[in-house]
Amino acid sequence: MPLTVEIVTAEQLVYSQEGVDEVVAPGADGEFAILPQHAAFITTLAPGEVRIIKGGAEEVMAITGGFFEVRNDRIVVLADAAERADEIDIERAEAARRQAEEELGERHDLADLVKIEASLRRAQARLKVAERRGRRGRAGSPRPGG
């Protein structure tokens, strides 16, 4: 029986897919892969990417941490924030990270600091995923005329 995958954040259901063959996720102790028939399992996630593999095709979601639950071939990812990898604008992510780092250097009150810290974490996770995408894209498909 194939896997069902849902990625939810506190704000919304971000992703939902059925008939999935394999899911790879960044666990707190390192990356792991889940295949059908896995035992019931809950783990914390590190910022990084969740890869959903279905019929040879792969979809990538950037997450900034959260929880991963699998039970009866149903996977639920409780993400702090999630984004589809191809929606990530690498320049925007880079700019966001730089800005967050600069702001962290300055003095701020606590409320600001928490926000900046969170946006820095988000930007870093996005960048990581987007960079992977970029590399793979270039290696995989030869550029026209190149």
Added chain:
Amino acid sequence: MATIRQIRRRIRSVGSTAKITKAMELVAASKMRRAQERALAGRPYAERLTWVLADLAETLPLGDEEALPPLLQRRELQAAGIVLITPNRGLCGGLPTSVNRKASALTLDLGVPTKFVAVGKKGRDYFRRANVSIRAEFTELSDYPDYQEILPIARVVMDDYAAGEFDKVFLVYSYFVNTMNQEPRVRQLLPVELPEDEATRAVDYIYEPGREEVLAELLPRYVEMEIYEAILEGIASEQSARMVAMRNATDAAEEMIEDLTLTYNKARQEQITSELLDIVGGVEGMKV
């Protein structure tokens, strides 16, 4: 007795007020719907989180307070904290008053010094006037706050709790029952009250890295999620209260216009009558 011109001016001014209140009613209605949708969209996350927490709770050493994570430890109540969620703006009927009153009543019931974390201007102003200590205030939330926006609130509360500023923290907010009814509610935020496991699922989860680690990661998120939900409830309540208040205002204005129009017509008729009498009187006078 008002002159005809004064009445006419009055009708026009009430009419434009009615237009404004009507527009505000429509805006509030659409904002209310969006707040409700948001609250609904967050349900699956909240349910899962509660579920996992309930599952973890079964094996906690509940008798031994010392062994529990700090956010679960019950302490002797010496100071309390209230996260007070109120609207930023008025024109929403009795909503801010009823929430503030609920918070005041809670303070009296607790009988210990209480510190406030004010989310929204209405609550902040009320308790500032009463000279109550306000630990932090958040008055810049947008109409549709995203999760990121509420994280600082959760951080302030959890840090102060960890630092022993208060031993119990309550959320006081307005619960959205339906469009016509909003109900001020109190909910204990800290120490976290463990949810009852509704469905006995008898699943033996494997926890990685371990139960304690997962629990330690989960508890702060549970607190954040509770605050987020309460704020969304508060916004839905605020907008629905405003919608109803504005509808009443529009109705009252329209009724007033009707009354004024009646008075206006009467006065106009009287004027015509008296002018006619003048003319007739004049003609009679010339005949003589």
